[in-house]
Structure formats: structure tokens, C-alpha cells
Amino acid sequence: MNTGIPPLDILLNHGREIFTFDFGRYFMAASITFAIVWLLRRTVLKTRKIQGREATFTDMRREFLQSLQSVFVYVIGICFLIWGREVGVFYDIIGESLGWATDLAMLAAIIIAHDAYFYWAHRFMHHPKLFKTFHRAHHRSITPTPWAAYSFAMPEALVMFMFVPIWQFFVPTPGWVMFVWLNFQIIRNAMGHAGFEFFPRWWLSTPLTRWINTTVHHDLHHNGGFNTNYGLYFTFWDKWMGTEHPKYAEKFAEVVGRGRIEKQPETQTVPA
Numbered sequence: 001m002n003t004g005i006p007p008l009d010i011l012l013n014h015g016r017e018i019f020t021f022d023f024g025r026y027f028m029a030a031s032i033t034f035a036i037v038w039l040l041r042r043t044v045l046k047t048r049k050i051q052g053r054e055a056t057f058t059d060m061r062r063e064f065l066q067s068l069q070s071v072f073v074y075v076i077g078i079c080f081l082i083w084g085r086e087v088g089v090f091y092d093i094i095g096e097s098l099g100w101a102t103d104l105a106m107l108a109a110i111i112i113a114h115d116a117y118f119y120w121a122h123r124f125m126h127h128p129k130l131f132k133t134f135h136r137a138h139h140r141s142i143t144p145t146p147w148a149a150y151s152f153a154m155p156e157a158l159v160m161f162m163f164v165p166i167w168q169f170f171v172p173t174p175g176w177v178m179f180v181w182l183n184f185q186i187i188r189n190a191m192g193h194a195g196f197e198f199f200p201r202w203w204l205s206t207p208l209t210r211w212i213n214t215t216v217h218h219d220l221h222h223n224g225g226f227n228t229n230y231g232l233y234f235t236f237w238d239k240w241m242g243t244e245h246p247k248y249a250e251k252f253a254e255v256v257g258r259g260r261i262e263k264q265p266e267t268q269t270v271p272a
């Protein structure tokens with residue numbers, strides 16, 4: 001029986017590369033989103049800042065350090081995952097593409113599955129018995145910034161990581177699909193915590209786009225809408241389960257409508 005390379009050996013020999021890959025993705029997504037928000041706040045779009053409150057340096061330092069801690073949890077998790085693949089518990093990453101159509105269908109499937117996993121795991125972590133241990137650390141951000149993308153207590157980081165072994169237990173996935181999904185999830189995560197609305201004004205007015213979460217959606221979860229808006233990428237689960245914030249659409253309209261001068265109907269002046 002193949003017992004594989006023990007996880008500790010994987011950690012000692014490859015821990016640094018795994019850390020660089022995971023921390024690098026977080027750092028790039030968070031810092032680029034932060035820089036984009038900083039620049040846009042110096043333009044006419046500055047009214048898109050969702051909350052009046054500003055995150056402090058202490059907030060951002062806490063978010064960064066907690067995210068760094070989560071990356072350490074992921075690194076250890078990945079060492080177990082690699083070992084699990086070698087001994088045959090999980091499917092190996094497939095080197096080649098399975099054909100464009102299959103690959104894209106698989107990418108869509110992993111995003112939909114992760115959204116469902118996130119919604120339910122997140123909702124469970126809001127249970128009063130679990131909240132303190134798992135999720136309180138994340139909610140210390142009332143005015144989140146992109147640095148909060150991985151800002152979890154260790155038990156929550158483990159719950160977040162567990163989606164990957166569960167997926168790889170069931171589905172052999174091409175490497176590039178995993179890679180695209182990993183980047184997609186950290187970019188969406190950084191955007192959700194940006195505190196600034198990026199989406200266009202018409203986003204919630206059309207059925208073509210309104211099922212995709214905006215930044216206001218997750219921002220409300222952090223500020224005032226604690227028991228609503230649990231979803232990550234899509235609004236489906238919050239709609240189906242009746243957990244969408246009742247004023248989500250109103251708040252979105254308010255944020256994207258700020259600073260816009262309504263066109264007044266022209267009044268005709270009748271000469272005396």
C-alpha cells in the first residue's frame with residue numbers, strides 16, 4: 001500500500017512554495033483592489049464608498065494578520081491534501097484539459113458548488129453556539145476593507161479550506177480549472193470586502209445580472225444586516241431561504257445614485 005510522503009515532510013520540503021502561492025494570491029488581490037479603490041475615491045466615483053465610516057489602520061492591520069494566519073492554516077491543509085492525493089483518498093489534479101466545453105462546465109460547477117458550500121457553512125457559523133469560536137473574528141470588521149478577504153479565526157479558515165478536499169474527493173479536476181477558480185474566489189472575496197461599489201447602476205434592474213452579488217450585498221452583512229446576505233457569489237440561496245436583506249436593492253440604489261443630479265423637466269416660460 002502506498003503510504004505517500006508524510007504531510008510533515010511535504011510541509012518541510014515544499015511549505016515555502018505553497019505559502020508563496022497562497023499568500024501571493026491573497027496579497028495581490030487585496031492590494032490591487034485596495035489600490036483601485038484608493039484611486040477611484042479620487043475621482044467623481046468617490047460617492048461609491050458604501051459607508052460613511054472609515055476603516056482605521058488598526059482594522060486593516062487586524063484583517064491582514066488574521067488573513068496571514070488563515071494562509072498558514074491553508075498551507076498545512078494543502079500538505080494533507082497532497083498526501084491524500086498520493087494515497088488515493090482524493091482525485092489527483094489532471095494535467096491536461098478535458099476539452100473546452102467540459103472544462104468550462106466544470107469551472108461553472110465548482111463555482112456553483114462553492115457558493116452553496118459557503119452559504120451553508122457561513123449560515124451555520126452564525127449559530128449562537130458556533131459564532132464565537134468560528135466567525136466572530138471575521139465580524140470584527142464593521143467597515144471591511146479588501147484585506148479582510150481571508151480574515152478568519154483558525155477554525156473558520158479550516159472550514160473554508162475544507163471545500164477543496166470535499167470537491168477533490170468527488171471530482172477529478174484539471175489543474176487550470178482549479179487555478180482559475182482559486183483566483184476567481186480571492187478576487188470576488190477582496191471585491192466583496194472593498195467597501196466600495198464597483199457594479200454599474202443598472203445591475204439590479206435586469207434579470208441578466210441581478211443574481212450576481214454586488215459589494216453592497218456583503219457590506220450590509222458586515223454593517224447592520226448581520227443575519228442576512230450570507231451568500232458569496234450569487235443571490236440565489238439568500239432569496240430561496242428568505243435571508244436577503246430587505247433593503248438590499250434600496251441600499252444599492254442609494255449608493256450608486258449618490259451625487260447624480262436628477263434631470264428636471266424643462267419649464268416653459270410664457271412671456272408676459
Ligand SMILES: [Zn+2]
Nearest residue numbers: 122126135221
Ligand atoms: Zn457572517
Ligand SMILES: [Zn+2]
Nearest residue numbers: 138193218222
Ligand atoms: Zn465578510
